Amino acid sequence: MRHGGRILSDQLVKLGVRRVFSVPGESFLAALDGLYDSDIQNVVCRQEGGAAMMAEAHAKLTGLPGVCFVTRGPGATNASAGVHVARQDSTPLVVFVGQIDSGHTDRETFQEVDYKAMFGSLAKGVFQCNDTARLPEYIARAFRLALSGRPGPVVLALPENMLSAKADVPDFTGTWRTPAAPAPYLWDHLLMRLAEAKAPLMVVGGPHWSPQAAAALADFATSARIPVATAFRRQDYMDNRHACFAGDLNVGVNPRLAQRVRDADCLLLVGTRFGDIETQGYTLVDPVGPGKAILHVHADADEIGRVYGPTLGVVCPGDVAMLSLRDALSRQDGWTGWAEAVAPARADYDHWQTPVESPGDVKQEQVIRWLSDNLPVDAILTNGAGNYAAWLHRYFTWKQHGTQLAPTSGSMGYGFPAAIAASLEHPDRTVVCLAGDGCFQMTCNELSTAVQHGAAPIVVVMNNGRYGTIRMHQERAYPGRVSGTVLANPDFAALACAYGGFGAVVTRQDQFADVFAQASGAGTVAVIEVRLDARVLSPGASLA
Known part of the structure; x- marks a missing residue:
């Protein structure tokens, strides 16, 4: 006899899961207990959106479903950002959501959500397992669905009473799909x-x-x-x-x-x-x-x-x-x-690829070309969304597969969680996250996660004091009428140091190489704040 949490963890081991990403919740304590005796690493994150994005990036790196555990209600809604990334990026992802006691359904119980309605258009499949003895069946089904055809996210809700109950049931068996080439x-x-x-x-x-x-x-x-x-x-x-x-x-x-x-x-x-x-x-x-x-x-x-x-x-x-x-x-x-x-x-x-010069003492086109010319060929680069990414996509030369992690969904905040996942999966490789000041602040609380679990990516924050992409569109549609796009930013280098990482500021182009070398040698997560001219909008375009 095993409780549901142990059945769950044993099934994950059989499916080859080595690492999961989570934010703990009382709704799935039995699952946490099951993970205690397994060899699966539980990367504890600071917000469910970051956890889901890390799991999605892990899946991109390994080709196997990423696994994320979140709690009911607010936890699940936070995680939906990562579910959306997996959907549009066609990434296999399995999200386990703690659920209320199944005996209290439809009473608007504390943090109750109908996950089939909530995730119906975001996920490939949404299920709820109400019988402990059927857990292996549901888990195996979720993994196979996540990988089949066009891969994507699958959500499995786990009522807390089902997880804590015991059952005598074997683990689900079978093989993964083996894609066959047409004649x-x-x-x-x-x-x-x-x-x-x-x-x-x-x-x-x-x-x-x-x-x-x-x-x-x-x-x-x-x-x-x-x-x-x-x-x-x-x-x-x-x-x-x-x-x-x-x-x-x-x-x-x-x-x-x-x-x-x-x-x-x-x-x-x-x-x-x-x-x-x-x-x-x-x-x-x-x-x-x-x-x-x-x-x-x-x-x-x-x-x-x-x-x-x-x-x-x-x-x-x-x-x-x-x-x-x-x-x-x-x-x-x-x-x-x-x-x-x-x-x-x-x-x-x-x-x-010929650089178009931008204004200011630090030029993004030169930063990206330096990275392209000096990083190892197997270095992994990540990014989220923002105008800063235009310089990365245009001027960086990718040299081998498995070195780019970026959301085709255009999700801000993705780059840093993805970089943490990449650093954990490949601790021997250089991992660089390119982020804007707005993009980084979506998930910068995961600095704590990086320090706790020993991830050491280098984050290059392009700081122009604004939501650059929106400002660019704003200038096109309503020139000179700035509304809702200006940011008041922290000292990003000091913030990194406060979390126990390395931090530095670059204000001149000739500083970047030396600062990057210091960040590479720090042995911990590092943040390089690049202070840009506020006139810069996109490659070849700037404010007067």
Whole structure:
């Protein structure tokens, strides 16, 4: 006989869970008790949003579902921010929510929430286990659903009386899904359709990728002689130094790359949903009349044709697809490709990377180029949302897979929790979080979490004293009428020191390298506050 919390922890061990992220609550004390005797590390966070974002980042790094424990009511609502990130980023995440005693349901009991109603549009699945003996079944189902098709978040509510009750039940068994590649003739047919194009463009993205897939993409692009772009915040899917790399389709897209999307007569989409960010609000490619062939490869059949009617759709995860495409190309005789398009596409990308000078004594374009030129190739960079990210996306050169953690949902506050998760998973690698002053303050309380658990990321806070993205849009729509976008900020370096970390301030460009070296050698979480000229808005744009 085991109580529900022990059944839960034993099942997690069987599923290969090594680390969970939580904010404790009285609603799941039995689960905490179960974790006590396990070898699972429980990373105790300061706010449930940070915990859920750490779990989501952990999933991106490992390819397995991230696990988060939060309490009922306020805890669950705080965690919803991370659930939304996992949904839009197609990340496998399992959120266990402590729930009221099931015997008190529908009385508006203290902190009672109907989680099926609350998370219904955010999660892939929302369940509540009311029978202790069925816990293994529900847990295994949550994990498999989180990973299936297009991955995403699953929420499982756990009534406290169910968790504390005992049952004699075996752990659930079975294997993970094993994605199978479609028959070879389908890839041959896809390449036949691609060969008919005069000006194709390949776009890769989505949730399924690996170092092997990145290598296969590099080989495929070289042999196919085709320009390749990456989807929003998937820049590490291809070595950006590759001759066929044409750039990334982000919010502040290279206008020349945007035009290349418009002019393409065939799009080969692998893994990506090809949503509104990649298409600039569906203006680059009209869903009603695309005017080009679309060859769409995605892990979830429901995503193929959801927005754009494909010329050919293939249901397959992106990483498996790349291996199959490389093999299929090796079977093609007389392949010529589009060498005449590769060089101009690459030249457009190189031109876009040429720094545009910003005002002030510290220049973000130079900071990012320094990081790009001096960080180890396996350094992990994280960020949340804000105009500061435009410099990172434009001027940093990603060199290998598994080095970029950023929310395609555009969630502020994500970068720092993600950096903590990355530092815990890879303590031997350099982890750098780029954050704006507004973005960092969304989750900077997790400095305490980093110190407690020994995470040592370096946070570079770009401080311009405002919500920069909103101010930029405000200046466009209502010039000179500043409202609600100015920030009163703390001394970020002093704040880091108060938590037990390292802190420093950079006010001149020539200080950055030395300060970064000090932060790297500190052996603890570090915050470098970069004080920017208040006129800076975005690369190439500033206030008078």
